Amino acid sequence: MTQATADLTDADHTQGEPREFLTFTLGNEEYGIDILCVQEIRGYDGVTRLPGAPAHIKGVVNIRGTIVPVVDLRIRFQLGNATYDALTVMVVLNVGDRIVGVVVDSVSDVAALAEDQIRPNPDLEGAVDPRFVTGIGTLDGRMLILLDIEGLMASAEMGLAGSEAA
Template sequence: MNTATDTASPLEVLSFRLGNEEYGLSIQKVQELRGYDTVTHIANAPDFIKGVVNLRGTIVPIVDMRIRFNLGAPTYDQFTVVVILNIGGRVIGMVVDSVSDVITLAPEQIRPAPDMQGAMESACIVGIGTIDSRMLILIDIDKLMASPEMGLVAEEAF
């Protein structure tokens, strides 16, 4: 995902909610959207790995971002969405509270991420998108999924 300093063209992002915040990630990483369904649990997996599903013959790990970001106990209802991502050739499912829409951000609508020393995932936040009174926290999903805490994608895969 580009930051405000190197973005020359509009950026299309999928906006989604986790708790009270709205996030955005590059639409180019999204393969499909699915409702939350039963997963097969994996023994000794981290709490945020809900398990795996079989998606048309591909075994896909399912990550609950609410648990990953310590945003309280997740609830799974008709609004819960699994965003199927394709990152570095690996398919990963990401559980979010809801998906809003696809938004096109012009370069002037993207502000640099604030410097938040010690924030858990601050290296994965690439900017803040502004749309009228809304703010989207723009995340670099590649970096997030390759982070040592997640360990789902090898960094050299991009």
């Protein structure tokens, strides 16, 4: 078993059982995050901007009485200016002990990937820190960049209160 596949195997999944990922786009690339982290998918509404927050933290929203920070992954990954339109969505995540919203260009679908469809993360430098890429998924000719969304949201670079040092 490769390291990327080992990273994707946890107590919630038995070996050989496909893992499900919510797939979404940022620019021209498709990404995947573990479906178990997804609480809900919402249309993108305006947020309350926080003074002094990093550019990728769009602000906060009130979701059923919970104040939720909202991160724009396009800005965080330095993929150019974000355009907010009818397809822009916010994926509400339950990561660690917090709820976080992430803005993405569009949500594609839920993809089930078997172990043999997940390749190790290539050793490349880029906008996405390789520490937060668990592998590359292949599905019907598509390539999905599989993110460790929990690690990313907990990283000090994210700038969210309560983030751990990376």
